[in-house]
Amino acid sequence: MSNFLSAPINLAATLQSGQVFHWHQEPDASWSGLIDKMPARVSEKDRRLIIQKGDPETIAKHFALDHPLEKIVAAFPKDAMSQAALRSCQDIRIMRQPRWECTATFITSSMKQVAHIRSMSLAIRERFGQSVEGSKISAYPSFETLAASSAAALRDCGLGYRAENLLKTARILAEGGLDLDSLAKQKNPLLRQSLTKLPGVGVKVANCILLFAYERLDAVPIDTWIHRILLAMRGGRDGTATELARYARRRLGPYAGYVQQYLFHHARSLKKSISPPSP
DNA sequence: CGCCAGGGTCTCG
DNA sequence: CGAGACCATGGC
Numbered sequence: 001m002s003n004f005l006s007a008p009i010n011l012a013a014t015l016q017s018g019q020v021f022h023w024h025q026e027p028d029a030s031w032s033g034l035i036d037k038m039p040a041r042v043s044e045k046d047r048r049l050i051i052q053k054g055d056p057e058t059i060a061k062h063f064a065l066d067h068p069l070e071k072i073v074a075a076f077p078k079d080a081m082s083q084a085a086l087r088s089c090q091d092i093r094i095m096r097q098p099r100w101e102c103t104a105t106f107i108t109s110s111m112k113q114v115a116h117i118r119s120m121s122l123a124i125r126e127r128f129g130q131s132v133e134g135s136k137i138s139a140y141p142s143f144e145t146l147a148a149s150s151a152a153a154l155r156d157c158g159l160g161y162r163a164e165n166l167l168k169t170a171r172i173l174a175e176g177g178l179d180l181d182s183l184a185k186q187k188n189p190l191l192r193q194s195l196t197k198l199p200g201v202g203v204k205v206a207n208c209i210l211l212f213a214y215e216r217l218d219a220v221p222i223d224t225w226i227h228r229i230l231l232a233m234r235g236g237r238d239g240t241a242t243e244l245a246r247y248a249r250r251r252l253g254p255y256a257g258y259v260q261q262y263l264f265h266h267a268r269s270l271k272k273s274i275s276p277p278s279p
Numbered sequence: 280c281g282c283c284a285g286g287g288t289c290t291c292g
Numbered sequence: 293c294g295a296g297a298c299c300a301t302g303g304c
Contacts, residue, residue, distance in 0.1 A: 018285055106285080107287095109285055110284090110285085110287060110299095111283085111287090111299085112284055112285080112302085113303055113304085114285070115302085115304090116302055117284095117285080158302080161298090161299045162286095162287095162299095162301095163300095196287095199287085200287065202288080204285075204286060205285085205287080208285070221285065223284090223286080224284070224286090225284095241294095
């Protein structure tokens with residue numbers, strides 16, 4: 001896997017595109033974070049990953065440096081929006097995330113901005129996570145740990161009504177009601193159906209988990225941003241969730257999840273850049 | 280300060 | 293099945 005270290009990656013955009021939420025940038029512009037319980041520090045030079053701390057194999061796998069970006073890019077739709085997103089977000093990668101951590105953070109993500117998902121993630125880590133030597137932040141707590149916590153304690157981390165969902169899901173997993181790893185053999189529709197049995201996991205969050213933790217690169221989470229984009233692609237014609245999902249799958253191609261990620265990040269960076277300067 | 284955010288769930292037609 | 297209400301919280 002470490003022989004992929006020459007593969008291109010847009011590190012900053014990858015880490016800021018709403019996939020993972022706990023990485024932070026150091027004064028020297030490198031990025032520090034945890035891959036499960038392993039501290040890592042990486043930077044980017046000429047679109048290549050420079051490793052300053054952490055096991056190269058683990059890092060290369062986490063950042064999915066083996067994903068065939070050329071093939072993925074070639075499969076992008078040819079419409080103006082997809083191509084604009086492709087140009088502005090070049091070399092973003094869909095990372096391979098730990099399943100529970102991904103499931104938990106996206107349960108907290110509903111009706112929340114990226115910045116607040118981050119603050120909730122950091123609060124949960126600080127309150128419940130194991131400290132890690134060589135890391136400023138703690139590991140994401142196991143579902144056993146969260147199962148033994150309380151809704152009130154999770155609310156203290158800013159989760160609001162999502163606290164009960166995360167607690168219930170942690171308890172289901174702790175009691176063996178579902179095994180995230182054994183789901184990996186299921187095909188997309190069944191996997192999605194299995195995941196949506198968890199409290200706080202609907203179709204959108206399930207698709208995030210499929211894309212980010214099960215490497216289903218054709219899975220398309222439809223949030224408010226992607227919904228608006230699909231609407232525009234359809235000439236303003238809205239539809240049911242099922243219709244839009246079918247449209248996205250057909251329109252965005254075999255790597256629809258990748259296309260979706262580029263569209264999402266591009267739309268958000270546009271919005272940020274055109275926000276009026278404060279007086 | 281008011282709007283909106285990587286939505287899920289329950290109810291009612 | 294599909295539309296609507298409600299759910300807490302904080303960034304911008």
